[in-house]
Amino acid sequence: MSISDEIKQSSFKNEETKAVINLIFTGNFLVQRQQAFMKPFGITMQQFNVLRILQGQKGQAISVLSITERMLDKMSNASRLVDKLFAKKLVSRVQCKKDRRAVDVYILPAGSALIAQIEVHLDEFGKQISQLGEENLKQLNELLDQFRESIT
Amino acid sequence: MSISDEIKQSSFKNEETKAVINLIFTGNFLVQRQQAFMKPFGITMQQFNVLRILQGQKGQAISVLSITERMLDKMSNASRLVDKLFAKKLVSRVQCKKDRRAVDVYILPAGSALIAQIEVHLDEFGKQISQLGEENLKQLNELLDQFRESIT
């Protein structure tokens, strides 16, 4: 469905406005889909993202601040997200020896297992998207980067 | 800045995953910018969107349900948003004569004035984006529509 139909708006002021609305709408759409995906596994999308960041460290520790830098939404509170994951025994948390202000966060085997489980489902999702074709996807990624770049 | 740099992730599993992350990130980015825009005017982006929907009616009434259908984020509570705008005296609200379950919502002159004021700023924003070029923007809009279409 075109963005016009999705929000029942027959025309847009200009292509720029349409793009802004289309981007926000598509972002929301994806977030909602992903949230729905995660729900049966008992974690939120943000929590999953933190887990994925930790997984990407391959066993190495990472501070809460570094997690924030790698998150999609910098505004959300990495400290509290880690707290939630800790409560679910998916990550461990120890004070950093070199800098006692910092906290080293690791993923636990249970966390890795959960990621693996969810990623099977996400791969299905990815397969659907791949119908668009590699070239189109590359172009989309480029346009998105350029789009953000255009805004100071 | 490319999405890789934005979230300090050197590589992605595949172009599909990268596109999903890029879309969510760009959507967040825009929402945050717009929120910052609106803040000095004392309304949120969602409230502004409702105002804009009402403005689009050109004086005609619209029900709360119709507002929801036109909103970017269908999950948010149009009833409460209208309530906030009502409290700010930007809209008026009367029971629909034909269907007493429904509520007719109108924009008030104060609401229109506020929109006009904010849109001056948004036009500046649009100008920046227009640097991308009409063709690129059209292509982006098409790719976004196709992207959502690919997901069942």
Added chain:
DNA sequence: CAAAATTAAATGTTTATACATTAATTACAA
């Protein structure tokens, strides 16, 4: 027509978000 189903909006409630502030530690500069 009357009961059941559906629809529209409002409300309740739990959790999350957006910020500001705080507390502890480290870095830096006079």
Added chain:
DNA sequence: TTGTAATTAATGTATAAACATTTAATTTTG
């Protein structure tokens, strides 16, 4: 060194989001 600034994480708090439930009105159906 010693006080000041900066950094890191945690916490406080007001508001918003995500649903579920409720209330009232309308529509459908037996």
